[in-house]
Amino acid sequence: MRKYILILLGLGTTFMTNAQEPIFVQDSLKCISSQFKFTEGASVDKAGNVFFTDQPNDKIWKYSTNGELTLYMDKSGRANGTYFDKKGNLIVCADENNQIWSIDKNKKIKVLFTDFEGKKVNGPNDIWLDAKGGIYFTDPYYQRNYWTRQSPEIEAQRVYYLPRGKKQAIMVADNVEKPNGIVGTPDGKYLYVADQKAGKTYRYKINADASLSDQQLILNQGSDGMTLDSKGNIYVTGKGVNIYTPDGTQIGHIEVPEAWCGNICFGGKKRDVLFITASKSLYTIKTNAKGVE
Structure with missing residues (x-):
């Protein structure tokens, strides 16, 4: 029988499965800054620098591997979820006009996606890129105070796939209530999708044509953001x-001393630092796990 050990870690409480291989090796969370309104969209570049968004303030921030926090971009299209492609472009869910952008190293913006079958989607929220450069994105509806519209053009809240170099997305999952x-x-091989409204997280098989099949319930918990480590462990956010x-x-x-944790990723030169975007703050904790994104 597997034994569980409870360890108290200052600001956080962590359960571990093996005393010789604890997940966390630092005794407390570190708050990098609390100058934001609502942090989201954490992602890591090839060097280990972490980028994240402050959506209400319409900004993207960068936290470098040498510990420097800087404003990366103002007027970011109300960026929410982000992810780096293989060329180093920052792919963002530009929620202001329900688009997906690519931002290159010179901060030049290219609009990759604008609509689905002539209609505005609800609001691209979180994204993941496959090895082909195709983009999977969730499309829940959250009414924004900066929108002029007061209702969705597409009632269904789905998961879409945008093939690399294409303008037209493909609907790949509509068997969820509010994917996030x-x-x-x-x-x-697999894609995890959190259904925030249902309070569930599902795993799908990714087929050769990028479609999804074989929906399996994995967690009885939804999530605002997710990441994986090298052992396949799943990290989900919320309280x-x-x-x-x-x-x-x-x-x-x-445990994070904020009202809500929006997103999460591994960063740092060794991908062994867990970055948590939580309400008005950015937190880190050193681990002996390794991120894979």
Whole structure:
């Protein structure tokens, strides 16, 4: 029988499955800054620098591997979820006009996606890119105070796939109520999708044509954002951060002293620092796990 050990970590509480291989090696969370309104969209570039959004303030921030926090972009299209492609472009869910953007190293913006079958989608929220450069994105409806519209043009809240170099997206999942957090496995075989309204997280098989099949319930928890480590453990956000094995067994919880945790990623030169965007703040905690994104 597997034994569980409870360890108290200052600001956080973490469960571990093996005393010789604890998930966390630092005794407390570190608050980098609390100058934001609502942080979201954490992602990491090839060097290990972490980028995240402050959506209400319409900004993208950068936290470098040398510990420097700087404003990366103002007027970011109300960027929400973000992800880096293989060329180093920052792909963002530009929620202001329900688009997806690519931002290159010179901060030149290219609009990749504008509508689905002539209608504005609800609001691209979170994204994950496959090895082909195709973009999976969730499309829940959250009414924004900066929109002129007061109702959705598309009633269904779905998951879409945008093939690399194409303008037209493909609907790949409509068997969810309000999809939000999303992440795929490094081998490209599976995609995790969190259904925030249903309070569930599902795993889909990714087919050769990028379609999804074989929906499996993995967690009885939704999530605003998700990430994976090299062992396939799943990190989900909400009231703090919960950590699960690939089969859905909970092995950890990090308490975060904020109302809500929006997103999460591994960063740093060794991808062993967990970055948590939480309400008005950005937090980090050093781990002996390794991120795969």
